[in-house]
Amino acid sequence: MNSLKVRLLLSTFIMTVVMLPIIGLTLSNAFERQLSQAVKNELKAYSYSIFTVAEVENKQLLMPNFLLENQFNVSKSGLYAVITSLSQAPQKNIPLWQSPSLLTLALPALLPSPDVGQTQFSKINLAGSRHLLYSFSASFSDNGQAFPITLHLIKDQQQLLSALSDFRQQLWTWLLALMAVFIFVQIIWLLWTLKPLTVLTDELENIEKGQKKALTAKYPLELQQVTQQLNILLMTEENQRTRYRNALSDLAHSLKNPLAVIQSQTDISVSASEQLQLINQIIEHQLKRAQSAGQSPWHLGVQVQQVIDKLLITLAKIYQDKDLAFIIDVDSNAIFKGDETDLMEILGNVLDNACKAAKHKVAVNVASTAKKLTIEITDDGAGLDESQQAIILSRGGRADTYQAGHGIGLAIVSDLVASYQGQLFVDKPAIDKSATLPGACFTIVFDFSS
Incomplete structure (x- = not known):
């Protein structure tokens, strides 16, 4: 992974894939706890309303035929109430009263029996489905004698699970959409952030092709020192090569002029003339070799x-x-x-x-x-x-x-x-x-x- 873009995109993708599911799970658990607490509070409120209409007379529990909350009056409504005795065995857990909504359903054999004044939440199976059970024990006074009972409120969890499922479905849908938007924004941000590097790459390619001689684009502060040093390097290399060639050209003229004077003499032998011509060719050849720029990564193309x-x-x-x-x-x-x-x-x-x-x-x-x-x-x-x-x-x-x-x-x-x-x-x-x-x-x- 030598590409800076690939590294940034990969890190962004990993962060998004890891963080958003964690956020989703956290929100889902928080919503589930909040929903469960709301149901518990609702059952507590129902218990208070039932206890207000309950009476004990001659060791008998008296209850109205119908409760104020209509769900207790409709069969299999998903909200049920039952009152059991809190007396010692064998009368413990004996149903003293149950709501009309529970008439066609069979109760579990054992129900929780918290101490008087205490509550207990649990889960039970009723009619093949999971239900939330809220048990609250209280004691009535009958002619100066205590009459302890336990109120059990049962609520079908199907509505809670359905609401939780709908929330989770919407949550993950929105999180996936958010993930796509976030990645898209990150890509746009990344391209915008790395644009100066892309411009720098293009300018360097143009310099290699001979289309430019220096870096001329405007760069961020973080890159300005680099681009300035590159321009100085390009200019210095070009100036040095020019000075070197000028010096060699001057040397060539200084050597050729005396040779031309010698060759113009009429009294030199043919052998000497050939040697002078050979010297002239050697000088020309070596000067051209010396003037060669040679391979360099900074040559203009x-x-x-x-x-x-x-x-x-x-x-x-x-x-x-x-x-x-x-x-x-x-x-x-x-x-x-x-x-x-x-x-x-x-x-x-x-x-x-x-x-x-x-x-x-x-x-x-x-x-x-x-x-x-x-x-x-x-x-x-x-x-x-x-x-x-x-x-x-x-x-x-x-x-x-x-x-x-x-x-x-x-x-x-x-x-x-x-x-x-x-x-x-x-x-x-x-x-x-x-x-x-x-x-x-x-x-x-x-x-x-x-």
């Missing part, structure tokens, strides 16, 4: 097609007497992650050799991926045999001794390609379905993933 188009326009004018046909197949998105001058030097030398060796046609094929650039240049000339290929690619080989123009400047090309950790191949086509010609084939591969 160069559009390969633009460089090839410029070179072909120039070469078409130089070799207009040969009336060459150029076959071009270039990936328009191909980017060279390096210095434009280096790419011009590499392609210019190889294309110039191809034009010299070609009879009628020169083909240029370019393929690219995010991390790899492949350039293939072929001609319809005489080509190169294996011995010539080995000498061209060997270190120190002087390809300019070969006929048909192949190899002139290849020492420079080889060094420049190597400075970018690339590879130069001869007669090894690397692009599938490319327009190759029967002559020499030069393939240059740059791997920018390293």
